[in-house]
Amino acid sequence: MDRVLGYCALLWCLLLNHAVAETLESRQIAHRTERVYAIPAGALLDALKQFSQQAGIDLIYDPVLLEDIKTQGLDGKFDVASGLHFLLIGTGYRFVEQADGFEIIAAQASAGREISGSQTGEKVTVLPTIQISASDTGSYAATSSVTATKTNTLLRDVPQSITVVTEELIKDQAIQSLGDAVRYVPGVGVSQGEGNRDALVFRGNRSTGDFFVDGIRDDVAFFRDLYNIERIEVLKGANGMIFGRGGSGGVVNRVTKQANWNPVREFSFQGGSFNRKRMTGDFGHAFNDKVAFRVNGLFEDSGSFRDGVVMRRRGVSPTVTIKPTDRTKVVMNMERFHDDRTADRGIPSDSNLNRPVDVKRSQFFGDPKRSHSDAEVLSFNALIEHRFDSGVTLSNRTNYAQYDKFYQNIFSRSPALDNRVFLGAYNDATDRENVFNQTNLLYSVDTGPISHTLLAGVEIGQQITSNVRQTGFFNNDPRGISFPVPLSSPVTDVPIAFITRPADADNRSVVDITSLYIQDQIELLPQLQAIAGVRYDLFEVDFRKRNGDTTQINTTDHLISPRFGLIFKPIEPLSIYASYSQAYVPRAGDQLTGIIVTRATLKPEKFTTYEAGIKWDIYPDLALTGAVYRLDRTNVISPTSDFGGSSFLAGEQRTEGIEIGLSGRVTQSLSVMGGYAYQDGEITSATEEAEKGATIAELPRNTFSMWSRYDFTPRIGAAVGVIYRSSMFAAVDNTVRIPDFTRVDAALFAQFTRRVRGQINIENIFDTHYFASVHNNNNITPGSPVAVRATLIANF
Known part of the structure; x- marks a missing residue:
């Protein structure tokens, strides 16, 4: 660890100090008050929304007229008038102060409703304007x-399928987990994760490790909460050039809430079905024009529709942002998070019907009192960013994290046969220490008529993992790794002894990573752009098995991950793209806990993606996307079909598909988010558990989802969500089929006062009986019956 820490250029520190914001002054004084702004160059519409929120003012403008206008951005300390003037430089627009805000008009226009044509002297009618309030909640579109x-980079200028779950959507759907967040993301499914960790399926590829926070690997298996998250970005396809190890079928990046100069003071209280109780807080304060502080907190104590299943969470995440100069920014953050819950492995299948067994949705198999998962996370993050006079931007981000996780489960390890089921048991303890440091240099330059945005970077990291697994023996019998229980009463309280056998994991691994990457975003013509990049990863693993026949294996992988894409823009709001990319997943961390480790199993998985698509910003706030792709994967590790916690080498597989997404505002009152995905995946080489041509597990052929919110008045709104998933196989042996389902959700929203709002979310409003996720043929999670959650949010 010392070798890596020596490269870290930042001094870790944390400022924990809370102050109460002073009473707001009069409007005239507020307009003269200088604030620090950090608004990037880009679309003027986006910049005006950010300025309105940061300045605390109302802006009036016509979004149609400003649709394709760009701005140089705003970075520094300004009063309202100076900042707005600087933001509009070079746009052809100016502002006029009105009684109800600042109106943005054409530079040659008067404040009236008509202007004279410059050539003919005829009257030109100015289109109706809209007012954007400083309290505007945002959009479903990024x-x-x-x-x-x-x-x-504008999303339409990225040659890749990307879905962003915005802060407004997170609030409207009351999203609190990654599983909830991707329900309306086409091409991404939710896996069970054995009841103790986040697990997603990207285009037919299950992953528990492709999770990132602010672009840095967040590599440990636990359930993440979103109390301190601003938005979630889901990138599909191979992402090796950007993310290195991982980035296979897709990745999820969480963008954290940072301290800024917008005052934030918010409490939320939530209660609902199955004894749900949750409270969060978000407080932000600017000490002066150079230092801002923010802290997010969480407490939850909730039950479940599943018998004996409970969850307790608590977390705190303070952040400090320092701007010593207009060109330098330092952000420091830490998080302490604890998740304690019942490890719920769901229900088994019926061996006669080859589908989930017919029992009550609440029925637990095993013993909920002795099935628990406990995760403790402590992380520190720091970012320093500086813009030089030469135009070069240097950024350095460091992440240090400690994870302590233990889970134990007593679960069904066989299908139901002759009205009985066999149970199994094991526990698993993991201690992990991660440190990653990433340095990027960014520079824009023109070579004749061609523009370049150049990126060069280096990333180093180390991951140290200790893992011990113990098998449960029922009635303390050395042969009792299975225990039969009647299907009518599948919960047991017989004594269980947990012992580490020679075949169980008792491992220590040290992974050292050194990466170099370069990228060029090229504007060949105004209508033609290209992205070309390559990454080199040096991946070294020192693996030691400490029980049974002790084993030590050292491997070194030299990995090259290229990426190339072309973007053609016949008109500015429309992009047509094609791309090629590769990624590798070397074995490390949790992948080594459930498989017999050899040099063959340590060989990296390889992912190759071919993708073409279209992105159309129908309106500035409404985006339509479509993609067609093929994803090839080799040297696959797949979970066994029946037994929990074990994996095997599954050869090669291919997934092909089509995705369509729609997000944003259709009208000022109607917002939508969702899409459709068609996916076809198969095993392309025979394995010990799957024949060649077998369908990939957890891959429904068709999925559709759409969430729509309509605001009847500025104070009252409602939403309806529809989720459809066609049938799929639970495992690669294609024995157990999970039925299709359609689920309908709903929500009501009310703004009671300027500072207090409330909402009611209803999940599965028609009480559909469905199965939400699986891990294998005998770990199948039933979906929730009707569940109601009421949330009250207070700002002060």
Whole structure:
């Protein structure tokens, strides 16, 4: 660990100090008050929304007229008038102060409703304007992302399928987990994760490790909460050039809430079905024009529709942002998070019907009192960013994290046969220490008529993992790794002894990573752009097995991950793209806990993606996307069909599909988010558990989802969500089929006062009996019956 820490250029520190914001002054004084702004160059519409929120003012303008206008951005300390003037430089627009806000008009226009034509003297009618309030809640559509290219790039200029779950959507759907967040993301499914961790299926590829936070690997298996998250970015396809190890079928990047100069003071209280109780807080304060502080907190104590299943969470995440100069920014953050819950492995299948067994949705198999998962997370993050006079931007981000996780489960390990089921048991303890440091250099330059945005970076990291697994023996019998129980009463309280056998994991691994990458975003013509990049990863593993026949294996992988894409824009709001990319997943961390480790199993998985698509910003706030792709995967590790916690080498597989997505505002009152995905995947080489041509597990052929919110008045709104998933196989042996389902959700929204709002979310409003996720043929999670959650949010 010392070798890596020596590269970290930042001094870790945390400022924990809370102050109460002073009473707001009069409007005239507020307009003269200088604030620090950090608004990137890009679309003027996006910049005006950010300025309105940061300045606390109302802006009036016609979005149609400003649709394709760009701005140089705003970075520094300004009063309202100076900042707005600077933001509009070079746009052909100016502002006029009105009684109800600042109106944006054409530079040659008067404040009236008509202007004279410059050539003919005829009257030109100015289109109706709209007013954007400083309290505007945002949109379901995002226009740009830093994650996909490590540069601030419009989403329509990225040759890749990307779905962004915005802060407004997170609030409207009361999203609290990654599983909930991707329900309306086409091409992404939810896996069970054995009841103790996040697990998603990207285009037919299950992953528990492709999770990132602010672009840095967040690599441990636990259930993440979103109390301190601003938005979620889902990138599909191979992402090796940007993310290195992982980035296979797709990745999820969480963007954290950062301290800024917008005052934030918010409490939320939630209660609902199955004894749900949850409370969050978000407080932000600017000490002066150089230092801002923010802290997010969480407490939850909830039950479940599943018998004996409970969940307790608590977390705190303070952040400090420092701007010593207009060109330098330092952000420091830490998080302490604890998740304690019942490890619920669901229900088994019926061996006669080859489908989930017919029992009550609440029925637990095993013993909920002795099935528990406990995760403790402590992380520190720091970012320093500086813009030089030469135009070069240097950024350095460091993440250090400690994870302590233990889970134990007593679960069904066989299908139901002759009215009985066999149970199994094991526990698993993991201690992990991660440190990653990433440095990027960004520079824009023109070579004749061709524009370049150049990126060069280096990433180093180390991951140290200790893992011990114990098998449960029922009635303390050395032969009792299975225990039969009647289907009518599948919960047992017989004594169980947990012992580490020679075949169980008792491992320690040290992974060292050194990466170099370069990328060029090229504007060949105004209508033609290209992205070309390549990444080199040096991946070294020192693996030691400490029980039975002790084993030590050292491997070194030299991995090259290229990426190339072309974007053609016949008109500015429309992009047509094609791309090629590769990624590798070397074995490390949790992948080594459930498989017999040899040099063959340590060989990296390889992912190759071919993709073409279209992105159309129908309106500035409404985006339609479509993609067609093929994803090839080799040297696959797949979970066994029946037994929990074990994996095997599954050869090669291919997934092909089509995705269509729609997000944003259709009208000022109607917002939508969702899409459709067609996926076809098969095993392309025979394995010990799957024949060649077998269908990939957890891959429904068709999925459709759409969430729509309509605001009847500025104070009252409602939403309806529909989720459809066609049938799929639970495992690669294609024995157990999970039925299709359609689920309908709903929500009501009310703004009671300027500072207090409330909402009611109803999940599965028609009480559909369905199965939400699986891990294998005998770990199948039933979907929730009707569940109601009421949330009250207070700002002060």
